[in-house]
Amino acid sequence: MRKLVNAFVPNAIPSELVPYTVLWVVTRYLKKHSGLWVGGAVELTHGGVSFKPNALNDAFHVGLEPVHIPIASIRSVRREFGWLTGIVVIEHSGGQFRFRCFGAKQVASRFRSYLNEA
Secondary structure (H helix, E strand, C coil): CEEEEEEEECCCEECCCCCHHHHHHHHHHHHHHCCEEEEEEEEEECCEEEEEECHHHHHCEECCCCEEEEHHHEEEEEEECCCCCEEEEEEECCEEEEEEECCHHHHHHHHHHHHHHC
């Protein structure tokens, strides 16, 4: 399963390519929320859950790394309320991985079903 999402990345740092007025707003958001929402794709496979930033976000952030959470380390998956798009929260041995997308309720349900089968 592959889905276009915005993932919450705590260590996301905006690049100097971002215009100053936008950078000011993004920096304020980063300080207030301890992270940024980064566009990309989440993929669920037999090996686990992966997130890869899209090319635009990769260009406008410094040092973004893909995320991979092994299936064995996933403890739970739940959906949380979000305006316009819901939020899927994956609890794992290293903490939490959060992403927002359309159809979050169905995505969380499919992830849980898949994990129960694995």
